[in-house]
Amino acid sequence: MLNVHDIALSYGTTPVLHSVNFSLLQGQIGCLLGPSGSGKTTLLRAIAGFARVDSGSIEINGQQVSSPATTLAAEKRGVGMVFQDYALFPHLTVEDNVAFGLFKANKVYQKQRVDECLDMTGLGKMHKRYPHELSGGQQQRVAIARALAPKPSLLLLDEPFSSLDVSLRDTLANDIRRVIKDEQITALLVTHDQKEAFAVADEIGVFADGVLQQWGDAGSLYHNPANRFVASFIGEGALVDFASLDKTVLVRPEVVSICAGGQYKGKVVSRYFRGDHFIYALTVEKEQGITLHTELLSCKGELADAVDVDESVSFDVDLNKVTVLER
């Protein structure tokens, strides 16, 4: 459905994207995940048709829309977009905002489709309100309804939750996923928050420095990170060198266990309560054939076996479950 092939792009002389490749199937929800300034929003804008590409090509529904030679105008792509600041038109009511892209259809269809989109996003009674009368979450829903109304073949969402309260994000993320799946639309979302990415997306691409570091589902990113950046960016964990393996490995908290007679010695620096378990941060004694790349190693522990801060402990690492990264 969406094919991004070997895209490179620069602003003036500053390169922003380097040979990016990925594709989405019809109905899939993709996510571009990365720290701010990594180029993910630029990529989204290139797909929407707001930015030109220097090399490579973009195909939507088998039609080439971007190449260095030609850029199909954004208004002709049939790509819906939800903006970070929502960009609702302040002079129009909710229903007029949603109907904005339906100008080619007749009035009867317009009305029907607006009702449909507002119901779908849970805004059934907001027709006559103006954007400034709505809460942030409601504005967000209007933005989605507006983007969906013309039945775009592809929906792009730029940091859709970033200006919302944390408590709202989870419900909205669920709702958005449901709406997109109901409408059977292909969607691509940009975020810097991995929880959002995991909650909404089928496929996730991790971005850093304008390079797509890895493309895959949540499980493969977590358990098989392709490189150090992905390993440290996704989930908790520490990079550790084991003398016995002569390799650098990613150690997640759940593969470390504090136990009497463990192979390694360390000391508890802090303890976080996580509901059904604790997360400890440990310092590790030197000269035991294990070198941390960071200062602390996190470790998961049962509530029943609570260990106090400043206690010296011994622990084991389950080497069968660590992820080996090349040195």
Place this chain on the structure above:
Amino acid sequence: MSRILFWLLLGLILLPLGVVLSSIANPDFSLLQHLYQTVLLDYVSNSVLLAVGVGVGVAIIGASLAWALTQYSFYGSRLLGWLAVLPLAMPAYIIAYTYTGLLDYSGPVQQFLRATFDWQYGDYWFPNVRSLGGAIVMMTLVLFPYVYLLARNAFTAQSHSLREASASMGVTRWHYFSRIAWPLAWPAIVAGMALAMMEALADYGTVAYFGVSTFTSGVFRTWFGMGSRQTALQLAAMLTLIVFVVIWLEQRSRHKVRHATKGNAREPVRLTGLKGMGMALACSLPVFLGFILPVIQLSSWAVSYLPDWSWQDYAPLVSQSVMLAGITALATVLLALFLSYTKRWYTASIPQWAINLASMGYALPGIVIAVGVLVPLGFFDIKLNAFTNAWFGYQPGLILSGTMVVLVFAYMVRFVAVALQHTQTGLQTITPNMDDAARSLGVGSVKATWRVHLPIMKPSLIAALLLVFVDVLKELPATLVLRPFNVNTLAVKAYELAMDERLQQAALPALSIVLCGILPVLLLIRQLRKHEDKYAKRA
């Protein structure tokens, strides 16, 4: 293409200022010597005293009024809060001749005194309105709202938590005012003072009517009385330099205006009984003296003289004023739109200072702009006539400097800042993402102009048109200098009649100007109320 046009237009807007300032580059020392020995010291001292006097006056009245009306509530205080802005509708030269009529020897006040106490001429001392002091008082009465508005904004923006925080540290009310509220509001007060001082320096009508020699009346006199262009230019340049000092003062204070700590608005202290009445009386005095009393006097004059005004005299004044103001408003707003949109399209290559420079004209006295416009356009006309005469044996006449073109151009230079302010803020409400949103919904940029830009910009455009329109109606010095033969505006007519001591006859055109001037003030009040309501809601 539009970028080239942008810079060309900017150059054109700055042309008068350039012409005036460049006269400094080739000073005529014998002329300066002569000026110095005769009138220059008068000009300098009177202009500076006028500006400083007005500055101090507006600061005292404006700041105390703002403090009283934001910190206390009493009978009529809410209404008074907005009425206090009304004097802005009253041009200084109109209030000046109104008070002259009221307070002169033959005016009702002195007549009343003489009748009551059976005094004769010379029996008593009465202040002379027609003096530098009088001019300071007149201008203070109509310009204090500048300080009032900015100070009011500064005081209301100071959050309740500041007061509570200081109370929790044992700070008394007076201490709070002197240590916190006042220092926080000070930059805003200075900025308001500077605006009033610019207006005072730019004034021509009042000082000319009172016979006070300042730079503006000096420029006028040397150019038209003595026909000395070079001297007039040099004087205009000196005045411009003084104005620059005030602009610098204003800019410096603007940067220091600290923007609103968020939080609850302060609940004003309720005053009742005698205290409340006294406060209400004291706070209504400035607006009474600066607006209500002069309007009553003008109305009574206008009514008494109405039978003698023939429609044939009044109608052409109105139609010419409205036509001139209408054409200028349209042209100026189009210019401002073009500049703002070009800036929006080419954000990277057009710096903000370019727009700021275009707005400079508003600070320049009308007489300076008039001189700066007349010199290059007159030069162009002369050259053009020489050229056509030599080649075609035909002289088109003064097609620029002798027609409405020069007047509209001068107005545009002076008032494009007003229009720019509104087109700029209007455009800011349309975020770049809204443009992109329209495109992603299949609406191209031409259609988006009609469906998104125009409706959102409409209030700003109307405001800009209205403000420029009224500013042109009120404008006096540039109109006096540049108007083509036989073109008369309400302002010019009111001024001329007043100069001829036909005060009653002057009242009708003067009152017309004041009534038109109320429109933008109402608009201003509406915007401010919205702004303050927003604050109240946030709290």
